[in-house]
Amino acid sequence: MAEVQPHWAEQATKQEGVLLGLLTAAGYAFFTLLPDSHSLMVAWPWVLLWQAALGVPLLWFLQVLAYQRRVQPLGNGLDGVVLLLLAGLAISGTVSAFPNQARWYGWALLGGLAVIYPLGAWLRSPERRWQLVQAQGYLTVAFVVVSLGVWLGTTLVPEWLRQATLSTQGLSLQINTDALELRNWAPFGHQNYVAGYLLLALPLVGVLALQAKPQSRWWRSRPFWLGVLLLGLVDLYTTFSRGGGLGLMAMAIALFIGLIWQQRQASRRWLQMGGLTIIGLLVIALANDRLRRSLVALSQGGQGAELAYRWITSIVGWRMGAAQPLTGNGLGSVPLWYQHYRPAWAGREAEWIYQLHSTPVQLWAELGIWGIGAFVLGIVLLTYWAVRYRRWWLQLSVHEQRLALAIYLALLGYSILSLTDFQLDNIGIGGLLLLELTLLATLLRTGQHQNPPNRLRPRWALLLVASGLGVMMAMIAWLTPIHRAWWAASDGFLALLEEPPQWNRFTEKLFQAQELAPWQPYYPLQLGWNYGQRGIETETVEAQSALLRTAIAEFEKGIERSPYLEFGYSNVGWLYWREGKFAQAATAFAQAAQLVPAKRGNFLGLGLALIANNQPELATEALTLEVLRHPLFITSPAWxxxxxxxxxxxxxQAVSRRYAQLETELPPTSAAAEYVRQIATVLQWWQGNLAAAKDRLSALPPSAFRDLLEPLLTISEFPSTPHEAPHPPNVGQLFLRAWYDERNRLLLLETAWRYGAGTTINTEQLQQIVRSLRGQNNPLNWLRSAAPAVGISYRRAGFGVNSRIIDGPQPTDFFIAIDNLPMVTLFQALWPDNVFLPQLDQALEGDRHHLLNALKAQERHRVP
Structure with a gap:
């Protein structure tokens, strides 16, 4: 035995779980290159694949522990970050209000953290570290090729061809950077993810270019890697990501400081190359039109829509974390809690999301002090070792010194982007971040000549491995019914796509999914919506009643599992109303209005329920609030x-009076005050008070709104003789000419529609307008009493993404807005944008509280 033991120990040292390590790398590369991978991660069967892929690092960790009987720590304090994350995971996953979601995402966090220890043990030699950097370099090559190729082939070239067909002067090579769908999303599915990955990956490509030897083959040569770096920067530019631009600027500034610091030691050639590199990075960053506009807006004290979006999400994250600072709310809890903590002044901006668009904010919201503590500790430690570079960096070889600097540069750029986005749930980005952190930890240990820890006794190693396997088996047993539910639901949703739809199979599979994952709100909400939609479309009274009852029951289950989601309350409210359960409908609408006060239809539904429940005074308040926030509704034919x-x-009368009060309450120069003045002017015109409307209009600055309304104020004075269409077109004048020129009416209305609605002309609706004009004697009277109606339904865009399951259809609200057709087409510009007017919503908060408190008081005193 004495002769066998040393040989056994030597073999155990060599046993490093290479196969499992390669499988881990394959999973990382696959989800890095798979087009639209981030969205597919919440679709069947890809969800099973990534969950299985994240189990492989855990097995790798346990295999290395079993054979080597030790775990190579990150060292130098970095293991404290891991321990804080594990503590936060254990605590929040136990006491969270939504523990199942926390465990689901906790599995992903465990898999990610597990990979750094066996990988760190494998990276013990410089040769292996360089092999890993080269492998990552070639993966970056594939990433850039896939990214540009898929984006050009599926997005940009089709858009150019579309422009070519619309243009009479040839191809117009223009990209609207404000159009989200035109920015480079490939392969992850969103431009910010692509930018984040490139910020992490491109510095490593730069190191490969610096270290390339003159005699290398072309795929290892310096020109090759420089070409990849340049193409990667082009790829980064095509994302038009502001966070990516800011990260690139941070890298350029860091390189500039480093260049100044090293100017005495560096050769003139390297100084020139460094200067050109810095200038190039700054040019690419500032060429980002979206970033430039945001910087200008910030310098002028303003804020764009996306900045407001992120400000709202940051407020929500702060409130979530402050509510549960010691335990956190649990991983995956943001979409479930979001509307509960969303401020009322947010209006219609950022109504529902699944992540908070800031890594520290997300960690604070979901893991409390454990998450934000881990983030802060990580930043502090990385900064500390950067300042104390003499203790380790000078002892490394030249190429590893450059590698360490490149990793620091990548982490700096990405840390800037991480302040504006949360991307740690993306396998490609999370995997690359862990890879670079592990490499840096290894370089820190190598530079300080730190040795691996002593081996554990076989008994303790076996106990730890057995415990780890036990945890894995328990987790797999817990995950199995969830994946069975996902598969069943996916099959059920596919049944709806068949011709004809297989309703019975859909029902069977969705109810089966509910039984397997009873905590998941997505299945009952989808059942409730599909049953409700089918019931509304069914003509048979008995069948309709049965379908609506089932829909209501399923919505109630979904609300029980996700009690802070406006979608469930508002839609079940309309079903209650249809079923004649007006008290329940009022309660549901009140809850929906409390969660998202500015959403259209909630106060209308509440008003209708209160009317039917014989509460006219409260109904008037509710309808007034609906019109105050959505004044277009006052023109609806439904009145x-x-x-x-x-x-x-x-x-x-109440709306006009309240707008007059708001004009005095709001700051005169605010956007909300300008909005109120415009709407008050339109209301005067709508009521026929033309003299008052003219006086008000003359006090407003010239604008497109004024150009449209001014002709409509002279309707009684307009001559009856036909005229040429004005140039440039004025929708108000075009409409009045169409009113008096019956011969050219259709052509003039088509022109007015094109400029007023900004959309393709709907021939059938245009004919409705033409028919309704016949026999009318006054344009304003026609608009108020005879203009045709149009029903507008609202699709819940992003319902699946925000629910973290995208297999099912995107629901539409049961609420259908009955609007005045000319008002939403020809005269759309009369109603200015009101998505985000925080001062207006703050001013209306007292009105809302008065109504909702009165309803709560009545409910408390209601006799059972």
Whole structure:
């Protein structure tokens, strides 16, 4: 035995789980290059694949521990970051209000953290570290090729061809950077993810270019890697990511500081190359039109829509973390809690999301002090070892010194982007970040000549491995029914796509999924919506009633599992209303209005329920709030008939009075005050008070709004003789000429539609307008009493993405807005944008509280 033991120990040292390591690398590379991978991660069967892929690092960790009987720590304090994350995971996954979601995402976190220890043990030699950097370099080559190729082939070239067909002067090579769908999304599915990966990957490509030897083959040569670096920067530019631009600027500034610091030691050639590199990075960063506009807006004290979006999400994250600082709310809890903590002044901006667009904010919200502590500790340690570079960096070889600098540069650029986005749930980005952190930890240990820890006794090593396997088996047993549910639901949703739809199979599979994963709100919400939609479309009274009852029951289950989601309350409210359960409908609408006060239809539904429940005073308040936030509704033909007709005069009067008060309450120069002045002017015109409207309009600055309304104020004075269409087109004048020029009416209305609606002309709706004009004697009277109606339904865009399951259809609200057709087409510009007017929503908060508190008081005193 004495002769065998040393040989056994030598073999155990060599046993490093290479096969499992290669499988881990294959999973990372696959999800890095798979087109639209980030979205597919929440679709069947890809969800099973990535969950299995994240189990491989855990097996790799346990295999290395079993054979080597030790775990190579990160060292130098970095293991404290891991321990804080594990503590936060254990605590929040136990006491979270949504523990199942926390365990689901906790499995992913465990898999990610597990990979750094066997990888760190494998990277013990410089040769292996360089092999890993080269492998990552070639993966970056593939990433850039896939990214540009897929984006050009599926997005940009089709857009150029579309422009060519619309243009009479040839191909117009223009990219609207404000159009999200035109930015380079490939392969991850969103431009910010692509930018984040490139910020991490390109510095390593730069190191490969610096270290390339003159006699190398072309695929290892300096020109090759420089070409990859340049193409990668082009790829980064095509994302038009502001966070990516900021990260690139941070890299350029860091390189500039480093160049100044090393100018005495560096050769003139290297100084010139470094200067050109810095200038190139700054040019690419500042060529980002979206970034330039944001910087200008910030310098002028303003904020764009996306900055407001991120400000709102940051407020929500702070409130979430502050509510549970010691335990956190649990991984994956953001979409479930979001609307509960969303401020009322957010209006219609950022109504629902699945992540908070800031890594520290997300960690604080979901893991409390454990998450933000890990983030801060990591930044502090990395900064500390950068300052204390003499203790380790000078002892490395030249090429590893450059590697360490490149990793620091990559982490700096990515840390800037991480302040504006959360990407750690992306396998490609998370994998590359862990790879670079492990490499840096290894370089820190190597530079300080730190030795591996002593081996554990076989008994303790076996106990730890057995415990790890036990945890894995328990987790697999817990995950199995969830994946069975996902598969069943996916099959059920596919049944709806068949011709004809297989309703019975859909029902069977979705109910099966509910039984297997009873904590998941997505399945009952989809059942409730599909049953409700089918019930609304069914003509048979008995069948309709049965379908709606089932839909209501399923929505109630979904609300129980996700009680802070406006979607469930608003849609079940409409079903209650259809079923004649007006008290329940009022309660549901009130809850929906409390979660998202500015969403259209919630206060209308509440008003209709209160009317039916014989509460006219409260109904008037609710309808007034609907019109105050969505004044276009006052022009709706729905006011011409019951049950709204009797409420039209008091609501119009209350709205006009409240707008007059708001004009004095709001800061005169604010966007909200300008909006209120414009709407108040339109309301004067709508009521026929033309003199008052003219006086108000003359006090407003010239604008497209004024150009449209001014002709409509002279309708009684307009000559009856036909005229040429004005140039440039004025929608108000075009409409009035069409009114008096019956011969050219259709052509003039088509032109007015094109400029007013900004959309393709709907021939059928245009004919409706033409027919309704016949026999009318006054344009304004026609608009108020005879203009045709149009029903507008609202699709819940992103419902699947925000629910973290995209297999099912995107629902539409059961609420259908009955709008005045000319008002939403020809005169759309009369109603200025009101998505984000925080001062207006703050001013209306007291009105909302008064109504909702009155409803709560009545509910408390209601006799059972």
């Amino acid at each position: 011409r008939s019951a049950p709204l007709a009797p409420f039209y005069p008091p609501v119009l």
